[in-house]
Amino acid sequence: MSPAGLDYPGREKGLLADARRLWQSVAFRLALGYGVSVVLFMMVLLSVLYVQTIGVLQNRIDRQLVSASHRMLSHFEAYGPERLADDITENLTDGVNSDTEIYLLATASGKKIAGNIAVSRDLLRPTFGITEKQVLRDGRLSYSRYRTEQLADGSILVVGRDLRDQRDLEQLVGNALMAAAVVAVLLAVVGAVVFRGQLESRVGAIRRTAAQIEAGDLTQRIPVSGRDDEFARLSHDINMMLDRIEILMDGVRHVSNTIAHNLRTPLSRIRAKLEVASRPGTDPAQMAQATAFAIREIEELTVVFDKLLQIAEAESGARRQAFQPVSLNDIVADVVELYEPVAEEKHVELQVHMADEAVAPGDKDLLASAIANLVDNAIKYAGSPARVIVGTRATDETVSVVVQDNGPGIQAIERSKVGTRFFRLNRRVPGYGLGLASVTAIASLHHATLHLDDAGPGLIARIELPRMRST
Known part of the structure; x- marks a missing residue:
């Protein structure tokens, strides 16, 4: 056996494996299915066009046969069988459609009087409508449509049309349909392969990035093309x-x-x-x-x-489903009442300014914890003479809890860090640096924002929440 022969089974297995991988591709199957759907739609459309075209031609032939048959019957009734035979001979020799016309006038016993087709038993039986059969025309078989009438004297009149031109047209249209179907199928397969390649190239970048991230490199990112697709x-x-x-x-x-x-x-x-x-x-x-x-x-x-x-x-969002309308004024009042002894012990003036109404959806305990953290920090860092102002504000869209002190404040460059866990501005003050991190997480859970602004001197800490809409 030749080396090529020995290598053939391996190549065949490789092609089968490639075909199997191609078929396993979702992109290829989707594109191929879409292409086949388009091909089937085209085939149905072309088939309808084919049937309609052939049907129009056939109806035209049938109308011509009926008209010619009625004309011949009228001549027979008006002038007799001899004139009808002359008319048939004249029609067959006038050069107008002579290559497709079929006529036969025969006696009841089957003797041919005039015409261009041979007499047969089928032709001597009158038809109810138009028949499509093979006849012997001028010595050769002809597939034709014809109409048989029995005249008043018992003779038989056959008027027909050779379908050779129609058969040629049907074959031409059929071949065109087959060629179009083959080309459409090839285009569908090629389109599916190209589509699969394009999709694979785009998905491949995502897969490669995912593999690198899985390997531990979290800095990898998917390349983004300039196209907005x-x-x-x-x-x-x-x-x-x-x-x-x-x-x-x-x-x-x-x-x-x-x-x-x-x-x-x-x-x-x-x-x-x-x-x-x-x-x-x-x-x-x-x-x-x-x-x-x-x-x-x-x-x-x-x-x-x-x-x-x-x-x-708070960061997991697990308690968001239990949110209810809560009054921020009530929560602030409770927190201030809790911290009044602490403020008095440290000689801190604690002032309260409430809005008329401040209602927001949320968790009362978590909001109380966040406000308590702000008040605790304000008392802890208040200046001398120490003063802390706690209150609520309301606008058409938001409600806020505001805690202001007159301490050293926080420099603007460090305000973005204070919400980080374990970050401490002053390590001489007891604590673990979790207070503002907790406030930030609770604010995020409530779709709120923690703002830290300079009070000159001091710091203004404000939790801004979406306002509860009345229904």
């Missing part, structure tokens, strides 16, 4: 999603590292205190002091974890 918009949306995922992953890494760093110090202090207390001969008072210290540190860590859980819950 569906794939460009999809790529843009996916890139925005990837940007958000990268930010979230960076945030997770930052939070993980910060939690590990912030936990190490208090846990180390707790361990050191407990190790000292556990030594033999330790004074009971010292043991009690170490135990109290460990409890306080653990309580602070519990507060940190509670804040982190609250932030995670």
Whole structure:
């Protein structure tokens, strides 16, 4: 066997594998299905056109046969059989449609009087309408349409038309239809392959980017073409999603590292205190002091974890479905009442200014927690003499909770950072840097915005929420 013969089965398997992969492509099947649908529609349309064209020609022939038959019958009734035979001979020799006309005049016994077709049994039987059969015309078979009439004297008159031209036209139209069908199918297949290639090239970029991201490279992005098509918009949306995922992953890494760093110090202090207390001969008072210290540190860590859980819950949006109309004035009044003893202890003047009505959809407990964080920060950083103003404002579209202090404020360059977990402006003040991060997450959950503005001196913190519409 030749090397080519040995290689043929391998090539055949390769072609089958390529065809199988091509058929498994959704893009190819969709494009091919659309192309086949178009081809079928074209075939139906051309078939209707074909039938209508042939039908028009056939009706025209039938009308001519009926008209010629009636004319011959009129001549027979007016002039007799001899004149009818002369008319047939004249029609067959006048050169007008002589190559397609069919005439026969025969006696009842089957003797031919005039005409150009041979007498047969079928022709001697009168027809009710028009018949389409083969006849022997001028010594050759002719597929014809004819009409047979029995005259008053018993003789038979046949008037017909040779269908050779119509058959040629039918064959021409049929061949054209077949050629058009073959070309349409080839175009559908080629179009499907081209469409599949175009789609694969666009989808391939997305798949390659996804594979690189799966491998751990979150910086990869899908190339966006200059064309404003569906794939460009999809790529843009996916890139925005990837940007958000990268930010979230960076945030997770930052939070993980910060939690590990912030936990190490208090846990180390707790361990050191407990190790000292556990030594033999330790004074009971010292043991009690170490135990109290460990409890306080653990309580602070519990507060940190509670804040982190609250932030995670707010960012997940899980509590948004339970939103109800809440009065911000009532929440502010409750928070101010809670912090009045703290403000009095620290000699902070706490003022309240309420709008007439401030109602928004939300979670009362979460909004109270956010407002409490703002008030706590304001009291903590208030200047001297310390003054904190808490209130609500209302416009046609929004309602706001405003907390203003007269402290050092926050520089504009740092205002974008204060909502980050564990970010602290002044590390000499106790805290873990989760207060404003919690406020930011709660505001985002309520489709609200946290604004930080300079009060000169001091800071104005404002949570702006969409106003509850009355129905």
